[in-house]
């Protein structure tokens with residue numbers, strides 16, 4: 001079942017197993033069960049440490065990954081190939097006794113969790129955001145016997161997905177109740193469980209020389225440049241990595257022909273940690289005040305002080321702000337075609353937005369869904385001609401320009417979209433099951449009042465990255481830079497750090 005190259009690589013990983021692992025398999029007579037049996041038997045044939053037992057588990061087809069004398073609570077329902085193959089390999093290694101790559105404090109935090117936690121994560125094998133969640137929940141199950149996790153491939157359990165009205169992956173349930181959607185790191189899951197640090201954990205922090213707010217490419221670059229000057233540097237990030245965490249392939253990071261978002265974020269994190277920068281991840285800034293020092297108040301009430309601050313809070317998906325959008329989010333309204341596209345297989349969807357991201361999404365979705373309707377507000381599409389040509393060559397796409405979306409309709413989930421033609425003023429309604437919103441980004445600057453922003457909410461900076469507030473600098477997508485790209489954000493992060501250093505020597 002596995003290709004020769006993958007088998008060769010897998011063989012090397014399986015040699016790292018430290019103890020025996022028992023795969024308990026619940027299989028029927030169906031095709032997926034047979035394929036699953038083929039996979040587990042192939043694994044067992046490759047390592048004498050792996051054995052297979054038949055069992056009856058809650059879902060068929062599924063299998064659990066256990067130690068000989070202990071159930072870990074890790075179950076894969078469906079076949080963990082595609083993006084989840086790594087999750088399976090890691091589960092085998094970790095259950096065999098190989099320590100997960102998690103720092104000692106986090107391990108202690110997980111081991112101290114009391115109570116009973118049964119997580120269920122619904123995924124698609126083509127979702128690049130899902131393995132992070134699956135692997136984090138598996139690590140928690142390995143480390144704490146009170147925690148169990150079942151990964152469920154939505155494609156293999158379509159009835160369950162329909163019944164639970166899951167229209168975005170990953171979707172996680174905890175003890176039967178909805179827990180969260182989208183990519184979540186181990187730290188984010190722990191924070192959601194209420195095990196994160198409170199304000200007291202920040203009370204004894206000395207003032208920083210440079211405090212960076214935002215941990216995307218701009219913030220990481222600013223922090224590295226600042227720390228290389230030998231000054232005390234910290235980063236506060238709501239989610240380290242920023243938009244890059246949601247990016248699949250990156251082909252314009254000069255010097256690297258191809259990389260993937262999470263890979264780039266891992267190397268940013270490694271680089272930042274090399275300089276001893278104080279990274280405060282999963283912390284959101286809510287207020288900036290200028291006294292002798294600049295003060296940043298966090299959502300948890302802690303106040304951090306710094307001689308200079310670099311704002312690099314980036315941007316987020318822009319909402320279309322029509323009735324139904326918020327109500328049906330994850331119930332048919334989606335923002336990530338790579339992640340959620342497979343859940344709309346054979347269905348009808350709309351893409352709102354005719355720019356590059358909208359048209360890329362429409363092309364991508366047209367290969368999966370029954371029909372795509374593209375709604376563009378302007379009289380013509382804004383995407384590059386090459387994308388438009390590709391789009392127009394597809395048989396199952398309708399493009400409607402001059403269309404102002406007025407409502408996303410539905411009952412318990414999306415059943416259509418309404419728009420007004422800006423040419424004729426006539427109202428129209430299209431029946432469909434999904435809506436992908438792709439109308440650009442808004443800067444994460446609404447929490448700032450002292451700092452000058454333009455009409456789009458972008459922070460106005462000069463050529464040193466300085467804002468109107470002395471000692472406060474800004475970089476990346478949250479600023480009025482003409483273009484928003486990774487490499488541009490990194491460059492402006494470096495500029496802001498050098499600007500901040502210059503400000504400090506002069507003051």
Ligand SMILES: Cc1cc2nc3c(=O)[nH]c(=O)nc-3n(C[C@H](O)[C@H](O)[C@H](O)COP(=O)(O)OP(=O)(O)OC[C@H]3O[C@@H](n4cnc5c(N)ncnc54)[C@H](O)[C@@H]3O)c2cc1C
Nearest residue numbers: 214215216217218238239242243285314315476477485486
């Ligand atoms: C789907 C997608 C694909 C893309 N593909 C590419 C590509 O191929 N090539 C390319 O060059 N660019 C690409 N981009 C654009 C690129 O990702 C951005 O230009 C870049 O990430 C901007 O970096 P940034 O650091 O300015 O902001 P962001 O990446 O947005 O990071 C902002 C950081 O600030 C944090 N933050 C926000 N508010 C607060 C707060 N109040 N308190 C604390 N922290 C906060 C966030 O959690 C995050 O850590 C893509 C973007 C998307 C969405």
